[in-house]
Amino acid sequence: MATDSIARPISVRRLNTPVAFVFGAVFVLVGLAGFVVSGGHHAIGQDGGKLLGLFQVNVVHNLVHLAVGAVMIGAVLLAAGLVSDRS
Numbered sequence: 001m002a003t004d005s006i007a008r009p010i011s012v013r014r015l016n017t018p019v020a021f022v023f024g025a026v027f028v029l030v031g032l033a034g035f036v037v038s039g040g041h042h043a044i045g046q047d048g049g050k051l052l053g054l055f056q057v058n059v060v061h062n063l064v065h066l067a068v069g070a071v072m073i074g075a076v077l078l079a080a081g082l083v084s085d086r087s
């Protein structure tokens with residue numbers, strides 16, 4: 001069985017990449033959708049808008065979703081070699 005430089009089977013790596021990209025995209029979309037319903041509420045606090053009528057969100061919650069999604073998508077791009085890890 002072929003392995004990559006981290007000694008994991010390549011089939012596992014090929015599955016992890018699209019799954020991480022999908023989860024990252026969902027996190028980004030949920031973070032953006034949260035801004036639609038949390039407008040006019042305090043950035044931090046118990047009150048906020050309700051996303052889909054179920055999930056109470058505020059600005060900080062939305063920013064965390066955006067950050068997690070961006071990190072996941074960035075990791076996918078880095079693993080795919082589409083961006084360089086050099087600074």
